[in-house]
Each structure stands twice: as structure tokens, then as C-alpha cells.
Amino acid sequence: MSKKTRHEPHEEHADESWLLPYADLLTLLLALFLVLYAMSATDAKKFQEMSEAFNIALTGGTGVLDYNKTEPSNDPADKGNNKAINSIPTPKSDDKKREKLMKQEQEDLEKLKKQLDSYIKNNGLSTELNTKLNHSQLMITIRDNALFAPGEAIVKPEASKLAKEMSNMLQQFPDFDIIVSGHTDDVPMNTSKYPSNWDLSSDRAMQFMKILLENTSLDPKRFMSVGYGEYHPIATNETVEGKSKNRRVEVSIIRKYSSHNTYTNVPKSKDDSSN
Incomplete structure (x- = not known):
């Protein structure tokens, strides 16, 4: 009887199906890097536009993707954006504007x-009126005898002319x-x-202010009257002359653009109330 030939089992070949997706992945990565290189090397303007779009969409403003934002664009389409950016006030421009307003206020x-x-000099009122300009206001001081009878708040006819x-x-x-x-x-x-x-000081201030406001060109919203009684003297009350100086009406034109624009009617010293 013949013997059957026994065949030795063949070794199985390794599974190489993973090579296909791996090759596809490498191809995709290569394509991605080529695209990124082409964008950054040949079209910087588009890269800037893309980064600005990301900033607006993600943060609502400037961020880490800012690309040369400080340089104005020469593209006519970007002139509107450059104008809007340049029009944003800066602390330096605000300071210049304030300085200009302060200078105009001082001149006024x-x-x-x-x-x-000039009016005081021409009408011989230098003993009854004086003016003083300081860091917070222009103050006009009027002696009470130029305005009122003793103990009264009715403005004298000649004083009405002054007020007008x-x-x-x-x-x-x-x-x-x-x-x-x-x-x-x-x-x-x-x-x-x-x-x-x-009561007397308040009424005197009110009556004089009313005559000022007979001029309808003045805005009443900008006026205020106040009575201080005897509690803010500018001279001693121990003498007749001192008492006469303390009886007064003051008209204060208040500064707006001053570091000391808080109104105060308390003089630092007796000398501070002079011209």
C-alpha cells in the first residue's frame, strides 16, 4: 500500500490592511501643511483678515490673533475701519481737549x-463792589448798603439797575x-x-437773583440762591467796619474745568476776600 504524502502547513501571511488608512492619513497631513504654508507665505493679507474674523467671532474685539493692527491698511475698502479705530478717544486726546476748554474758560x-x-470804576462803585477770580470761581461781592435798607431785602431802585x-x-x-x-x-x-x-440772608439772595433772572436770555436752571446768615464772615464782627464788610451779597460764577471746581464760600483768611 502506498503511503500518502503529508504536506507541512504553510505559515500565514501578516495582515497588511492597516497600511491603507495610514497612507491616507499621511496624505491628508501633507496636504494640510502645504495649504497652511501657501497661506502664510503667499497671502499675508488674507491671513490678517482671517485672524480678525476669528477675533470678532470669538472675543468680540482684539485678542491673541491680532496681526499688525497698529498699522493702517492701504486697502480702500479698509478706510472706514481705520477711521473708526483712529476716532476712538485716547487719554492723551482727552487731556488736550480738557486743556483747551480750561484755557477758553479762563479767557471768558x-x-x-x-x-x-470797568463798570465798577466808571460808576464810582469801588467801595461797594469788588471782584475776585480764583481757582474755583469768579466772585462778585456787593456790600449790603448798596442793595438794601437796613434789615430789609427789598432791592433799591439804583441796585436794580446794577443787577440788570x-x-x-x-x-x-x-x-x-x-x-x-x-x-x-x-x-x-x-x-x-x-x-x-x-431768613434775612436767604431772602436777600433770592430777591437779587430774581432781578438777574428778569433777563429771559439767562437759564434759571443754572442759578441757585443760598443764605449763610452770619456764619461765613470775611472780617471781624468786633468793629463797625468789619460788620459792614460781613453784610454782603456774593454772586459766584463757578468754573467747570478746574481741579478745585467744588464751590466753597468759606475764605481761608481775611486777606483771601480782597481783590
């Missing part, structure tokens, strides 16, 4: 003071806030009409 107040001083002339000057500078304040000496006031110096 100096002009108004010059007009008032003053209102015409103020009309030239309508943007200032104005405070009219009344002051008395320390002699107690106790009448049926004015129970205290508070």
Missing part, C-alpha cells in the same frame, strides 16, 4: 471780570453755573418778617 472769566471792573447790567454781562457767557449767596453780621435778627439772620 477774565473777559467778564474786566467788564465788571450784571445780567447783561452774564448773558454773554451762558454756560456757567451761578450761585447768589446772602450774608449778615452777627447782630441777632428777630422781627416778624425775619426771625433770624438765616
